[in-house]
Amino acid sequence: MISQQQEVNTRRLSLYSQIFLYGDFMPLNFWINPQQCSVELENFNSDWKPYQPQKGDTGREGLSLTSLDGSLSGYPELQSLYEYTHETGHKVSENDFNKLTPVYDQVSAIREVVDYFKPYLGRSRFVRFKAGGHFPPHRDQSVQYQVPDYFRLFIPLNNTGENNLFFIYDGKVISYEPGRVYLFNALKVHTVFSVHNQAMTLALSLRLEQESIALAIKKLLVR
Numbered sequence: 115m116i117s118q119q120q121e122v123n124t125r126r127l128s129l130y131s132q133i134f135l136y137g138d139f140m141p142l143n144f145w146i147n148p149q150q151c152s153v154e155l156e157n158f159n160s161d162w163k164p165y166q167p168q169k170g171d172t173g174r175e176g177l178s179l180t181s182l183d184g185s186l187s188g189y190p191e192l193q194s195l196y197e198y199t200h201e202t203g204h205k206v207s208e209n210d211f212n213k214l215t216p217v218y219d220q221v222s223a224i225r226e227v228v229d230y231f232k233p234y235l236g237r238s239r240f241v242r243f244k245a246g247g248h249f250p251p252h253r254d255q256s257v258q259y260q261v262p263d264y265f266r267l268f269i270p271l272n273n274t275g276e277n278n279l280f281f282i283y284d285g286k287v288i289s290y291e292p293g294r295v296y297l298f299n300a301l302k303v304h305t306v307f308s309v310h311n312q313a314m315t316l317a318l319s320l321r322l323e324q325e326s327i328a329l330a331i332k333k334l335l336v337r
């Protein structure tokens with residue numbers, strides 16, 4: 115008899131693998147102007163929150179583009195959801211964080227890409243790094259199942275690029291273009307490390323659905 119767990123994983127895998135048959139780290143035909151983004155974010159200077167503060171000072175702060183209630187409180191969306199669920203017993207998934215915060219209204223630089231994927235948008239945020247700020251090696255997994263029900267976009271913005279912000283993916287330093295939107299398989303080990311002060315990135319989470327995958331594949335830069 116097929117267990118419920120196996121059934122969920124099999125369904126998700128059939129979707130997830132449709133994307134990553136194409137590659138692991140892929141540029142999309144979207145570009146966000148990093149400079150414009152920084153200027154438009156100035157109104158939110160006091161809204162940045164420590165990112166996973168329980169892990170000590172990892173030199174990074176987050177600003178929510180989406181949250182559970184549309185607020186900029188940072189809780190719990192800037193925590194590890196795995197740990198939040200473990201500690202509180204409340205099950206939350208990436209896809210529950212789907213209310214846009216005021217950042218969406220005021221930052222027009224990101225609108226084209228966000229509007230394109232809007233019905234599928236989950237937990238999404240800007241991250242700002244100090245020099246030495248980093249995400250240690252990790253995989254973005256599912257809390258309950260072996261295959262996640264979301265996939266990730268990574269957008270390097272101001273003060274990123276060669277010799278500023280290192281994206282180490284599956285053991286290799288990735289070369290990327292600041293402002294470019296990348297689709298990547300976040301199940302493989304990745305590390306982000308900034309040697310520049312005030313390096314900024316945007317991470318978008320998208321609900322895994324046939325339609326969201328079709329939209330993403332349509333935007334692959336090389337087709």
Ligand SMILES: [Fe+2]
Pocket residue numbers: 252253254300304
């Ligand atoms: Fe990650």
